[in-house]
Amino acid sequence: MALLEVRDLKVHFDTEDGTVHALDGISYTVDAGQVLGIVGESGSGKSVSSLTIMGLTRSRNARISGEVLFDGRDLIAASDADLRKLRGDDIAMIFQDPLSSLHPFYRIGTQLVEAVRAHRDVSKAKAMDRAVEMLGLVGIPEPRRRVDAYPHEFSGGMRQRVMIAMALINDPKLLIADEPTTALDVTVQAQILELIDRLRTELDTAIVMITHDLGVVAEVTDDIAVMYAGRIVEYADKETIFANPEHPYTWGLLRSIPRLDLPRDEPLVPIQGRPPSLILKPAGCSFHPRCPYVRAAHKRIDPQLVATAEGGRHSVACLLPPPTRQALWAELQQGATPDGALERVDVPEEAVDVEAAEAGTVVEETEPAKVKEDTEAAR
């Protein structure tokens, strides 16, 4: 049985501007000791998914549905008190900004001891010993002395080490790392990733690594889920994502990071446009307004995540027929621009991957002009 199984998780927030579809049905599993990378832009729903597992998105205006099975227990249905007991004990989390994630008024030791004593009935001295041990494990020099320091007396990298020590202090089965290296400079990033990787092998903790940086997931993950507008649009093991990605959005992500194995004058290609509003999502495929290979049918049909022909864990939510996708990616790998690739690969006007379309829902074609008017009127 998988340690964590997320099934059709949906999180909608009712706001004054309308309903924010932060998560629109995502599913994945994580086994013990496995590392899953969740990749996406800001606003793709990647943080909401992890906060929801922890029960931290619960609020009066949040509507949460689906299942989150942790060790077989459904966390969506669990009571607040039960979830609290899991948080920081079996499931721990580290956050993006270590500078602001530690309480500025309390000593490091106090904050670590608090984490232990929230779940274990041990003396303060015992908990402090454990804190010192963990600080040593994450590579903080002179931990016995440093427990008495305040967070502002640490550098950013050291604070993230403290956060990791705090997260792992109760031997969690699952660690959720939400952009753990984003706020750090590059050399420190590498150290932190190395540390996370080492601790995973030593402690056999499963990890969900959330990031917008494919370079980060390339280092440490087993599987990668690419998220866009509250959905998973592509899922595969790490090698497949980098070698044979099939979703145009994944292509865009890959081509927007610098690579050492390509010529240095190779231009980086940003993905055009902006992530869509989660209140008023585009009809059909959410990515269609930004997709260079969009066809008329893609604006009507909402593609679903389906397994690719090659099997394994690879699945994609794209309406382009698989042979077309593979041909396009081959062109892009040769260094072609999206337009150049389109010239050489024939994408028929009504091209639709039948499988993805059948699973998907066909929506009534909305007049693009009307949608635009509506948005402008709403402003």
Add this chain to the structure above:
Amino acid sequence: MGPYIIRRLLYMVVVLLFVTAITFLIFFVLPTADPAALRAGRSPTPETLAAIREQLGLDKPLPVQFWLYLKALVLHFDFGNSFVNNVDVRSLIFDRLPNTLFLIVGAAILWFIGGVTIGTISAVKRGTVLDRAAMGTALVAISAPVYWFGLVSLYLFASDIGRFPVFPGSGAYQDAHGFFAKIPTLILPWIVLAAAFAAVYARLTRSNLLEVMSEDYVRTARAKGLTERRVVVRHGLRAAITPVVTVLGLDLGILVGGAILTESVFGIPGIGRLSFDAIQRGDLVTVQGCTLFLAFAVVFMNLVVDILYAFLDPRVRY
């Protein structure tokens, strides 16, 4: 920290010197009422006036008068003698100081605990009926003038004139003797003085706490699996309360100089009442003494607050 405190103390001396000079100028140069004439009684002869002037040192040039005043103030903490009844102003102030302190410390405890508690509950229950009711009441309490609220409370609850004679009324404080006997007589004044402050503190606590509760470190506290109460109190309130404590220090500084309205309405012989009476009688030396004392209290509490801040927030080091 040591050098910082010394620097602040020197700065305090400079500020007080300025305040002394300005009050001296205002009270001795500007008013048309001649202290000697006030002192001399009805239709004095010019000789009497001159004698009084000489006796009080009013015939000397202004800088000399100021120098003498300053010398007495610094060397003997002497605020001079009241021209009206020839009483030592220092003893006037210090006789009344305990009454003012009794009033404001009691009220401060009431408004600090009350304000912070209400503010916290309001923040935690944001948007609920409870929150709206608390903040609505706070708005009323802030808007209501103290003298009006004081008189209404007397009219409703004072044992002599009240509709519901529950608490001792105006003047009861002076009639009661002994610390414990005076406590019941202060219940109404405490509530009246505390009400407006409690409302301000409740709003301040609420807005600070709401801001702090969206901080990353509060999310961390939740992720640690702490109980919600612990998250709010130990992590949220601990950070949100620091600015509130600062304001408390400054408010106390101002009130040590006298809670004029409350003291007047309830007949409590405090420093506020003293300056009020002195102003009415044109007793300049007393008014000046009270003003200087207020200035001293404010500057001193500023220093205390700054030092306290370093203890409350470990990031602050001087």
